[in-house]
């Protein structure tokens with residue numbers, strides 16, 4: 071039998087490989103839909119201002135006229151991708167940026183690459199101990215936090231990995247940030263208009279129909295990489311929603327965002343052949359990182375959205391997300407479960 075001329079490895083033609091390829095195509099399809107907005111009419115929340123920026127705007131353009139001198143931002147995951155670009159642009163507008171990396175060395179290198187005004191911090195989100203220590207280091211600085219950008223994340227781990235009995239994407243993408251924000255809420259509320267921005271994703275659409283499988287947070291039952299990632303990104307949206315409810319009546323706000331499909335290291339856990347497939351089909355709509363970081367920088371710092379809270383943004387504008395992303399009762403349930411999982415680390 072002659073060799074297949076396909077660039078894909080033989081594993082792509084096994085049942086498992088086929089399913090993975092389908093997931094990859096679905097991933098790209100979801101991302102394309104989120105980016106183009108062509109497939110479904112975009113629903114806008116009433117009363118939230120539309121800005122002049124689009125899916126092509128860069129973070130630098132979005133904050134072009136905004137003076138952030140005297141402001142402090144904390145950005146998680148500044149060692150690559152959207153976090154590094156967000157830190158670069160916020161610092162360029164004059165903000166002091168506390169940039170976190172999984173080790174102090176990595177955070178230092180990232181901060182040094184941006185320059186003055188960036189302060190490196192160690193934060194390993196899978197360790198509640200590390201999250202608490204990071205929050206204590208921030209509080210020790212004695213600065214109000216104008217911006218708290220929950221950006222760090224991992225995607226689609228090929229096999230089930232657990233942290234303290236929890237599926238790792240839920241633990242890192244959601245629970246670590248939940249604890250960090252809760253421990254830093256006093257600093258956010260001390261700012262004139264503190265903003266929490268949680269980086270979610272249109273991949274919330276991959277979550278199970280009920281949004282969060284509270285009876286399967288370990289992931290032990292039927293683990294699939296994309297579903298687990300989708301659940302963690304749904305958790306990001308729900309956390310931001312419930313936080314906004316709890317912040318109502320204060321100056322502080324909370325919103326979640328979808329950056330759209332962006333060329334970063336996020337797909338590092340996909341097998342190489344899957345990344346090649348993704349590259350082939352995604353090449354027409356994927357955003358460079360300078361554009362990808364625009365929405366989170368807009369929501370974090372643009373005056374047009376001062377006081378706006380409890381919403382979800384894509385392409386620098388508010389959108390009503392689907393799935394379970396607006397389920398207020400689920401958001402409250404997730405908060406209570408997350409608080410219980412953090413236990414003594416929260417107090």
Ligand SMILES: NC(=O)c1ccc[n+]([C@@H]2O[C@H](COP(=O)([O-])OP(=O)(O)OC[C@H]3O[C@@H](n4cnc5c(N)ncnc54)[C@H](OP(=O)(O)O)[C@@H]3O)[C@@H](O)[C@H]2O)c1
Nearest residue numbers: 147149150151152194195221222223271331332334335336
């Ligand atoms: N890129 C996209 O297309 C896209 C689309 C939708 C949503 N997003 C979201 O955007 C956010 C940023 O992702 P990205 O695309 O910029 O990916 P990226 O280039 O892989 O950057 C992820 C960042 O998170 C850090 N990180 C990973 N695991 C961590 C942990 N356990 N503790 C602390 N930090 C950790 C990484 O540090 P190390 O480098 O040291 O691991 C890195 O700094 C994520 O929340 C992602 O879900 C991205």
